[in-house]
Amino acid sequence: MNDEATARRQQLGRLLRRARERVRPKLTQKAVAGRLGCGQAKINKIETKLVRIEPSELEILIKLYEVSPQDAVELRKLAALDLQYGPTRTKHSDTMAAFGTLSEVEPEAREIRCWHSERIPGPLQSEMYILEQHRLQLNDTYEITRVLRGWTARTKLFTVPNPPSYRVILSESSFHRMPGGRNAKIVVDQADHLLRLLAAHGQLEVRILTFDADIRYVDSDFQHLLFDEKHAHSEFVYIEYPGGSRKCRTAFELDKCREHWADLSAAALDVADSREFLKGLTRSGQSSDL
Structure with missing residues (x-):
């Protein structure tokens, strides 16, 4: 995964983590995992750039985190670019x-x-x-x-x-x-x-x-x-x-x-x-x- 793809996934993960932490009452990674039907480890890997997020999963998080329409546009664009250019799961963690x-x-x-x-x-x-x-x-x-x-x-x-x-x-x-x-x-x-x-x-x-x-x-x-x-x-x-x-x-x-x-x-x-x-x-x- 080149630096451009790495930086893009890093930005996406950071924005998702910040969106989760802004929610009140506070949402833990475990609670988010329950809404997505996955393990807490996957949420951690999404936020720390190790795996990509699928479009359907992103839409759930956008709604769950009450992301503004403007921020949602940026998240979708970053996720779409990652889907196109980044591997599902990097072998170079x-x-x-x-x-x-x-x-x-x-x-x-x-x-x-x-x-x-x-x-x-x-x-x-x-x-x-x-x-x-x-x-x-x-x-x-x-x-x-x-x-x-x-x-x-x-x-x-x-x-x-x-x-x-x-x-x-x-x-x-x-x-x-x-x-x-x-x-x-x-x-x-x-x-x-x-x-x-x-x-x-x-x-x-x-x-x-x-x-x-x-x-x-x-x-x-x-x-x-x-x-x-x-x-x-x-x-x-x-x-x-x-x-x-x-x-x-x-x-x-x-x-x-x-x-x-x-x-x-x-x-x-x-x-x-x-x-x-x-x-x-x-x-x-x-x-x-x-």
């Missing part, structure tokens, strides 16, 4: 759980360390970048609105109370491999967007690993999330790969991630020089100058 955990707990982390070799991470993407990234899938206003709504949700990690320290190292390749190919307009827009974010959010740090950086090798992209000791979630590393994603949390995996982050940090431009690199992109206006 860990992948979906990993992505869901990442997007839900990012704002709660104490520090996030990101390494990206070929692309800009979601919370840092400009509007032009993300729309071009999804261009072939954006067939109507609803799709555009949905994509931008998901993008806006992830950028909230910069504005929540006590936001995490968000430290990013981007390869110079990230500005060459734009969605749809090398495009000077998107490069300039994305670089300018990063500079605006840096000016607005002191907890954000962006550093560039240039092509001539003195480093032995670069490994897969990762996001390393660290939390306060008393937080419900413990430290983990999120890694995407062809066909899925996973959370890494063994001591060995975390140690290797810390070691590679140290290597990347030692080889990347410092904060000030990285800002100058971005300013150079906005001034040049041509991807061939990168």
